[in-house]
Amino acid sequence: MSKEKAKKSKIQVSAGDRALEIVCYIIFTIAAFLCLYPFYYILINTISANDLSAKGDILFWPKGVHFHNYISAFRIDGLFQALKISLLRTVLGTGFTVFASAYLGFMFTQDKMWMRKFWYRLIVATMYFNAGIIPWYLVMKSMHLTNNFWGYILPAIVSPFNLILTKTFVESVPKELQEAAEMDGAGVLTVFFRVIIPVIKPIMATVAIFSAVSQWNAFQDTLLLMTDTKLYPLQFVLYQYLNQASSLASLAQSTTSTSSLAAAAATSQTTTSVRMTITVIVVLPIMLVYPIFQKYFVKGIMIGAVKG
Numbered sequence: 234m235s236k237e238k239a240k241k242s243k244i245q246v247s248a249g250d251r252a253l254e255i256v257c258y259i260i261f262t263i264a265a266f267l268c269l270y271p272f273y274y275i276l277i278n279t280i281s282a283n284d285l286s287a288k289g290d291i292l293f294w295p296k297g298v299h300f301h302n303y304i305s306a307f308r309i310d311g312l313f314q315a316l317k318i319s320l321l322r323t324v325l326g327t328g329f330t331v332f333a334s335a336y337l338g339f340m341f342t343q344d345k346m347w348m349r350k351f352w353y354r355l356i357v358a359t360m361y362f363n364a365g366i367i368p369w370y371l372v373m374k375s376m377h378l379t380n381n382f383w384g385y386i387l388p389a390i391v392s393p394f395n396l397i398l399t400k401t402f403v404e405s406v407p408k409e410l411q412e413a414a415e416m417d418g419a420g421v422l423t424v425f426f427r428v429i430i431p432v433i434k435p436i437m438a439t440v441a442i443f444s445a446v447s448q449w450n451a452f453q454d455t456l457l458l459m460t461d462t463k464l465y466p467l468q469f470v471l472y473q474y475l476n477q478a479s480s481l482a483s484l485a486q487s488t489t490s491t492s493s494l495a496a497a498a499a500t501s502q503t504t505t506s507v508r509m510t511i512t513v514i515v516v517l518p519i520m521l522v523y524p525i526f527q528k529y530f531v532k533g534i535m536i537g538a539v540k541g
Contacts, residue, residue: 272516278509279303287503302510309474311462319467322385323448330444331437333390338399338436339429343421353400360393370457380461385454389447395440402436403429442523449519471511 278286282297290296306312340346341353363369378384406429414424430437452468459465 275509275512279506279513283503283506286509287505302506303514306471306474306507306510306514309470311465311470312467314463315465315467315470318382318464319449321382322451322466323445326386326389326448327441327444329386329390330392330395331441334392334395334399334440335430335433335437336425337391337396338403338433339425340421341396341400342403353396356391356396357393366457373458379458380464381458382464384458385448385451385466388454389444392444395443399433399436399440402433406432445522446519450515468515471515475507475511 274292277293277295278291279302280298280300281291281295282299283302285291285296337356341349343349346352373379373384373388378387410428410432411424414428419427450468452466452472455465455469
């Protein structure tokens with residue numbers, strides 16, 4: 234009897250449904266391949282023979298495997314100092330941005346906050362209007378943030394976009410939680426740290442992803458604010474190296490120690506191999522961080538963007 238019941242309980246799948254399922258698997262497989270292949274293509278070109286890579290002969294399998302491109306890249310003068318700066322600005326910048334977004338997003342939902350609508354609208358208005366690069370640079374200079382590591386951190390702490398997402402997410406939290414905590418004598422900070430933060434972790438993870446990617450990839454602020462080579466981030470150093478490697482003749486004529494290293498690498502490499510190698514070095518670390526926050530990302534961005 235149990236076998237007969239088990240047979241009856243099985244869902245009957247028609248031939249049409251089975252065919253549709255196969256078609257869906259094929260479509261998703263093709264879509265996954267199209268998403269992953271560019272990264273795979275770049276990776277195999279970095280470890281293949283540089284002359285073949287320059288000709289475009291490396292499509293699916295590496296040929297003449299070697300790791301000289303990475304060895305040459307890691308010999309760039311100041312690379313590890315630049316890596317330290319990039320890591321510091323990413324970690325500190327992300328931490329400050331996440332905390333500020335969470336706290337301000339919480340405070341802008343509090344009716345007791347003085348002129349909260351005015352301050353909120355004032356911050357949001359900066360998404361649409363700005364004075365431009367020159368006034369921004371003059372302000373940064375007057376605040377002594379040129380050739381200062383904190384010039385990377387302070388301007389990015391408050392982001393209107395992140396603030397809107399966080400505020401909208403906090404508004405989805407039941408008010409009864411805060412009211413119950415206040416009845417037990419909890420103040421604003423106690424409510425924020427013990428009630429709100431544990432509930433809004435998904436949107437905090439979403440903001441962390443946005444901020445970390447932005448900080449890790451940023452190098453334009455270095456062009457405008459920094460002349461001290463010790464404050465150059467990884468992206469800016471590799472950007473300089475890429476420009477140098479694209480001009481082999483000028484590198485060969487240089488006599489400095491840094492340029493001689495770049496020239497030695499450039500004579501054995503091609504512009505294509507340099508570009509591919511730099512792409513992997515820059516993209517790989519942030520790709521490794523994303524899976525940690527991925528489970529919170531979809532939930533955070535949907536709730537933070539839809540409500541209200």
